[in-house]
């Protein structure tokens with residue numbers, strides 16, 4: 001049976017994450033090795049030529065699953081019929097830029113993109129926002145798309161999740177594949193909280209295996225939370241291949257489901273669970289099945305975790321209030 005190709009829109013297609021992402025989407029890693037895809041690349045006019053170059057390289061790979069590539073600089077066309085949208089292109093913080101300026105510049109990108117998704121995407125659209133500040137950009141896009149169910153707008157904290165698993169594996173000598181049920185709570189920023197109290201290492205409680213609260217507070221949490229800055233310092237450019245890999249993981253898990261007994265972390269509109277104010281886009285532990293996700297309920301949150309979750313959520317509330325003040329939501 002021939003499947004209908006899935007339309008995948010990628011914004012910021014000519015950027016560094018785009019370059020690491022598009023080839024993996026086209027080779028079947030995003031949705032599955034039997035799912036044909038059509039790529040719709042969205043760039044700003046200055047990025048169109050480079051996007052065309054990337055499209056030429058995609059052609060040259062002769063990927064059997066790739067059924068077409070179109071390039072646009074108009075969001076209304078870029079999101080036409082999109083089933084999956086990866087919002088990667090964003091305005092980076094530049095020297096001397098205040099937070100309000102950054103939110104305002106990104107509002108100018110994510111508000112019209114949200115409206116274009118509302119008006120032109122397919123009914124089953126799933127959106128992942130990668131471009132920073134990812135959680136609040138996702139909120140801006142979601143608010144501009146009232147006809148799309150709010151839960152289809154998500155923000156990427158999977159890179160933080162993967163970083164935390166890797167750090168925990170290195171500390172304990174465990175295999176990455178033995179680590180389950182790790183959680184990133186809150187914002188994709190330095191306030192995020194990587195939680196190992198419910199995580200398991202080969203079936204044993206991770207916090208008990210580590211049994212070192214000083215390492216947790218002074219090494220693990222800051223290493224994970226500031227990893228993006230450490231990569232920039234070392235590479236002279238921000239994480240690109242690992243960010244693209246995490247975007248692939250996020251959508252693949254959303255579409256294809258979490259493994260039995262495990263969960264993942266996604267930035268999603270809060271339903272009020274765990275005292276996170278309803279509506280803000282915060283990272284939670286989630287299971288996924290049949291293309292939908294659910295927040296893992298009933299976890300005991302100890303004092304150590306509560307203070308850190310609250311601090312990150314407070315930052316998200318402040319970002320929400322700032323974009324509300326700017327008329328962006």
Ligand SMILES: NC(=O)C1=CN([C@@H]2O[C@H](COP(=O)(O)OP(=O)(O)OC[C@H]3O[C@@H](n4cnc5c(N)ncnc54)[C@H](O)[C@@H]3O)[C@@H](O)[C@H]2O)C=CC1
Nearest residue numbers: 012014015016017042043044047089090131132156159243
């Ligand atoms: N959530 C996460 O874990 C991570 C997020 N990021 C963020 O991802 C974003 C992209 O990173 P890079 O690819 O390294 O940046 P980049 O600067 O290499 O590429 C960004 C691309 O977006 C394009 N662009 C800008 N405005 C656009 C618009 N309105 N429509 C379509 N395209 C537009 C630019 O022309 C450029 O080609 C940044 O905001 C970065 O901070 C990066 C790593 C991890």
Ligand SMILES: O=C([O-])CC(=O)C(=O)O
Nearest residue numbers: 132159227228229238239
């Ligand atoms: O700050 C950046 O652009 C990179 C980033 O989000 C990360 O690596 O986590």
